[in-house]
Amino acid sequence: MKSECDEKKYITEHEFDEHIAIVKDWTDTFIHDTGDAPTYYIRTFGCQQNDRDSELAAGILEEMGFRPGASPEASDVVLFNTCSVRANADNRFYGHLGSLKPIRKGGRPLIGVFGCMMEQDIHVNAVKRTFNYVDFILGAGTARVLPYALSQTLLSDRTKRNTIDLTDWRGLGDDTSLPVWRADPHRALVTIMTGCNNFCSYCIVPHTRGREQSRSYEMIVEESRRAVACGAKDIMLLGQNVNSYGNDLRRRGEVDAPTFATLLREISHIEGLWVVRYMTSHPKDLSDELIEVIRREPRIESHIHLPLQSGSDRVLRRMNRRYDSAHYLNLVRKLRSARDGITITTDLIVGFPGETEEDFEATLRVMEEAQFDAAFTFLYSPRVGTPAADWYEESHEEIVRKRFQRLVEYQNECSLASNKKLEGQVVEVLVDGFSRRDETILSGRTHDDRLVNFSGLLTSSFTCQECSPNEVVVPHEVNRGDVVQVLIESAGIYSLDGKLIQDN
Ligand code: SF4
Structure with missing residues (x-):
């Protein structure tokens, strides 16, 4: 696991421009020689933060003269943006990476890997050892390092089997000035903060994405306005816990730094916008101020994603979630009375280490009371480097699968009932x-x-x-x-x- 104290190296804005120019020279020559632009393909795993990072990577590639390819096989550059939240995403990534080996000929396609998995030594070493046809690896949130990685790779002998490791590199400067390529221009993902301070005992994110860092209020608003001017009707504000937006700025002395509620209200006033969404809200930080803004501002989505994870107070304590079921249900009541018809969706983990039948029944009781409109349901997946992984016992798998089935069946009834209310409307x-x-x-x-x-x-x-x-x-x-x-x-x-x- 890399630590916050590992020495980082930085690409300045000037160096970023220089590396863009080097790669652009290469693409110009490519176009001159072949008559076609070189192509890229990005496969993204995981959350919307990763989708956003891939949009930035695509924007930078387009700026350097690349165009989207139809498939990895038909592309000159293939990038993988990885996710370390669940074992399933790890395995799929390695499967896709392995499938490129037979098609890689004479250094084409050029292959790069970035994202959360590349913040963990175990995966960095696995890629270097087993998939040495990967040209370069970068960490998470490192779009500004991509031109450097490409220029280094293009200038090296790519038939040699060594992977350029740039996982300690970061870019200086705010993302607002970066080019972005959106597959759906009417939807814009806008990152408001990165990292997380919460250290839920099952989660790897604070170890891979680092501590909370809020972007400047002015830059977020500017980026959102520009997106709307370019046709975005739907803006999604992204952060691991949007409700703690600005806390780090206030701790560093910016006592008047705006709260998330203030930011959300400001974005909702942008002329031409249809809806502003936000993801994810931690229940312990959902303030009355935010609920009041949701009540008053019609362009804020009539939906909130509020991860419960478990309805058992004992399990919530072991998860280090820092709220209990009563607090959660109180929020549900306040939200439903603040906005008529608001949909509430959630995340639920079944089989957290030590979960008993009684704990599971408590989750079902909270679900009955909350009546979620939809839920993302997960079997607990141990993540190396988190406390909960040390408590995991495989012997309970059969019991846990049965619980999972019961929970999914109940949620399906609730989701269907919620959707049925709209029939005829x-x-x-x-x-x-x-x-x-x-x-x-x-x-x-x-x-x-x-x-x-x-x-x-x-x-x-x-x-x-x-x-x-x-x-x-x-x-x-x-x-x-x-x-x-x-x-x-x-x-x-x-x-x-x-x-x-x-x-x-
Ligand atoms: S709030 Fe908890 S689950 Fe969410 S990213 Fe932070 S540590 Fe992970």
Whole structure:
């Protein structure tokens, strides 16, 4: 595990520009020689913070002259953005990395790995030892180091089997000035803070992403305004615990540093925005001030994701969550009375080490009372380097699987009942494009973050004319990024089906 005290090396803004220029020279030569731009492919694992980091990496690659490739096999650069939160993501990453070995010929594709797993020595060493065709590795949140990694790799003999390890490198400067490439321009992810101070006993994040660091209020607002000017209707503010935004600034003497509630209100006032979302809210830090802002500001989403993890006070103590079930349920009551119809979703872990039948029943009781609209349910996954991993006993796996099944069945009933309430109603939907399952159906999300599939015609891919001047926007038809009215005809556990209501 790398520590906060490990010596870091820094890329200045000037060096960042210099390395961009070196790589750009290389891409210009490539285009001159082949007639085509070199291509990139990024595979992202894990949370929306990783999605955001990949958007920055893509933006920087585009700036240097690369264009998106259709697949890893068809690309000149393949990047993996890794996640260390669950064993499942580790295993999938190694599987994908292994599958590149047969297609790597004469140093193509160039392969880079970054993200949370590369903050842990165990994974860094595993990549260097077992997958020595990886060209370079970087840590988490290090988009500013990417041009340096590429310039070093392109200048080296890539047929030699050695991985350039840049995991100790960081970039100086705020992300606001970085280019960003969004797959969905009508949705913008905006990081408000990185790291976490909470040290939940099962979680690796504070060890990989470091302590809380809030970005400047002005830069967050500027980035959000710019995103809306470029066509974003939906902004997601990101942090491991958004409710503690500004605490680190206040500790460092900025006594008037704004709270998250103030920031959220300010963003919600940006003209042209349809909804502002935020992720994730730690229940111990959800303030009355924030609930009041949620009550007053209609552009703040009618949804909150509030991870419960367990309904047992004994387990919550062992998880180091620093709230109890009574506090949590009190928040649920306050939120439901502050915003009529607000959806509340949660995370639940089943099989935390030492969980008894009584603890599990306590979780079910809190679920009954809270009536979550949806839940992400997880089997406990031990993470090396966390206290809980030392308490793990595999012998309980069968019991835990049965509990998991019961919990999922109950939550499915609640999710279905929540969605059924919308049958026969007309709801507003922000259009994302074609449904993943069926290219004759469109899909999008409601203000309260429900997935809606509906019939209709998608006529073009709307983006900002300044950013994408070649896009054709067809008026009076449905475009990605439109907000449309949909009549909900039927509800399922995970989504709603409906039909488009025409304006005329
Ligand atoms: S709040 Fe807990 S679960 Fe969330 S990132 Fe921090 S330590 Fe991990």
